[in-house]
Amino acid sequence: MTVPADPMSTALAPFVAMLGAYELGSGPVAVHRGLPSSTVSITIPEEDSLEISWVGRPGSSQRHRAVVAGLHLDAAELRQVGCTRGVWLTLSPLGAGALLGLPASALAGHIVDLADVVPAMADLPERLAACRTWPQRRALVAQSLLTGLGRHGERANHHELRSAIAALSGTTRVQEAAFRLGCSRRHLSSLVRAEFGVTPKEYQRLVRFETVRGRLVDAARSRGVGLAAVAAASGFADQAHLTREWRAMAGCTPTEWLRAEGLAVQGPSVGDR
Incomplete structure (x- = not known):
């Protein structure tokens, strides 16, 4: 698109x-x-x-x-x-x-x-x-x-929700986000579920996925970064870990998605990894 x-x-x-x-x-x-x-x-x-x-x-x-x-x-x-x-x-x-x-x-x-x-x-x-x-x-x-x-x-002046978004986007640990907000994990979970319709961990998963998507596109356009480097920069154990998460959420591998978008990155195809 x-x-x-x-x-x-x-x-x-x-x-x-x-x-x-x-x-x-x-x-x-x-x-x-x-x-x-x-x-x-x-x-x-x-x-x-x-x-x-x-x-x-x-x-x-x-x-x-x-x-x-x-x-x-x-x-x-x-x-x-x-x-x-x-x-x-x-x-x-x-x-x-x-x-x-x-x-x-x-x-x-x-x-x-x-x-x-x-x-x-x-x-x-x-x-x-x-x-x-x-x-x-x-x-x-x-x-x-x-x-x-x-x-x-x-509804635009809901300071607590703004703060929750910032805290959850700034860490991969829900407990740490709650600590930054000065509230309990249970309170943060109730707030996010009621307003966003997902759990705090699911919201963080979505934010991470979007970050990876941006890095994949940047890597494909620069032609200088491979999938393994994207995986490492995004906190995945390795390229195979990134591929499993991407397949679970996108229904395809990163390589398949990039090809469908008319892009490609360096390194071996992750379809068989």
Whole structure:
């Protein structure tokens, strides 16, 4: 998936991790693997709808005009026919409450239609389709989010949740994160489960996975770093350990995913490791 970077307004920046136009390919049918994520994502095709299914779960296929996906530890497959462009944005767990009006836990592990989550945005896909340029589309989405912030912004000042995200992202040990926050492990677990819909350890696992994904892409683009080095930098025992974790979460090996994205890294294929 090709997504150009885009700066965010000051008001939305704490809650929107990314907002950009995507392009799944030039063919009439495009298939994209949606990887596990610590963010809430919204995908709005430029035309028609998206068919989405969980990887490895027969019969899980759904079709939506616009899609909201909560935090999830499994991969999904997105299939788009005809026009393979659209708008894609990701929200921090805090962003779900501040912009959509419900905690991220209400969406965790689920893929639902945007209209069902935020009825006020039900006509957003049609309004985006009427825009002629990307700046117009971006402005329309940003304005819709700002409207949501005006309605639900009281959740935006939840200092404890901000601190929990920072603490969990800064260590791989839940007990250490709780110590940094000055609370018990049980309190941290209850808070994260209630707001994010995952356990603190699962959230850390998602953050680690996303860090590895970024390093894999950087390594592939630089052509100077191999998978073994990525594994070592990410705290895995070895390349095989990284491969097992990646397969468990992404449903494929790192090498297979990079090839599907049109990338490759140095070193032997990890498919047989």
